[in-house]
Amino acid sequence: MSFYTSLNGMKNAQTDLGVIAHNIANVETNGFKKGSTQFADIVAGSAQTNPRMVKGIGATLEAITQNFALGPIEQTGGALDVAITGDGFFAMKSAESGKTVYTRNGAFGTDENGFITDGGVNRLQIFPTDADGNVTSDTPVDAQVAATNAAGAEFVGVVIGEDGVVSASYADGSVEAVGSIALASFITPTGLKQIGSSNWESTGLSGEAKYGSPGTGQYGSLLSGAVERSNVDIAEELVGLITAQRNFQANAKAIDTATQISQTVINLRT
Structure with a gap:
């Protein structure tokens, strides 16, 4: 024995x-x-x-x-780099499968169609807003920046503010809100399933994702121009x-x- x-x-x-x-x-x-x-x-x-x-x-x-536990925060200065300084996850939806995954890696970029992505097929989820950045719907959608604004001016750049508002600037000097980042939280985060590339998916143990705006309730605040390193x-x-x-x-x-x-x-x- x-x-x-x-x-x-x-x-x-x-x-x-x-x-x-x-x-x-x-x-x-x-x-x-x-x-x-x-x-x-x-x-x-x-x-x-x-x-x-x-x-x-x-x-x-x-x-x-x-x-x-929160990992070290590194200042990068990147316009589309953002770190969560608290609880919560970024929600990313696959353009191929339609499945939503969750991540703490806020190093984002844009693809050829103007979608804000993680460098692959996963697109950042945001709440729709009006031109002033006020949330108009609590249903997350893909974050996409228009190539031109209503006046026909071409897209120049995009930034993510610490309030979670994604803003696009155009050649005529105008700045328009694209949407507000939707953060996800879970009743039992340790029940999330690791799927690689710093991504997780929900399970019966973790419960379904609940969405909210940065800095409200149980959702962490954001720090723009920074990324969260490994803990x-x-x-x-x-x-x-x-x-x-x-x-x-x-x-x-x-x-x-x-x-x-x-x-x-x-x-x-x-």
């Missing part, structure tokens, strides 16, 4: 090493949130077993939990790496010891 107990311990240590390695690999990934492993002990006993005689048989992986602490991860390595070695040593004891018992017959 001790062989399997120690084997489970080695598998758990290997899983811990994998999670830590993933964290370290993403130390420079914008909007990345580190993960941590949680283990639980396993005991074997029946209703008739004396509670003083219940024996532990090792540990099992209980969960790999994401830590959504991985490299020193902390290296300490965890050493601990996981020692755990693996200790369980391997336990198997070695059990092997020696078994060999001693077998030799008693000879």
Whole structure:
């Protein structure tokens, strides 16, 4: 039995090493949130077993939990760079599948059709507004900048303000509001499913997304001209790496010891 107990311990240590390695690999990934492993002990006993005689048989992986603590904010000066200084996520809708994903990476750009994107097929979701930036609908839509304004002036540039309003400027000197960024929040963020590229999608554990404007209620404020970096602490991860390595070695040593004891018992017959 001790062989399997120690084997489970080695598998758990290997899983811990994998999670830590993933964290370290993403130390420079914008909007990345580190993960941590949680283990639980396993005991074997029946209703008739004396509670003083219940024996532990090792540990099992209980969960790999994401830590959504705020990462360092880096000032970039980019017109379409924006960071959330609090809770909440940017909502991005795929132009191909129509699926909405959520991210903390606010390094945006524009495509050839004027849509504000994450550099791929996902488009930033905004609330429609009037020309003054007042929200006119609580249903998010794709953020798209018109190539020309009503007067026929050509598009010059676009910026995102700290109030979340996306404003486009044109060659005639006019500035028009395109919309206001729609932030999403979840009742249980740790239930979100990672899908890569600093994106998450909702699950039954996280609940459905609720949308709101920056700086209101449970939605974080925005900081324009900045992006949120990974919240991985490299020193902390290296300490965890050493601990996981020692755990693996200790369980391997336990198997070695059990092997020696078994060999001693077998030799008693000879």
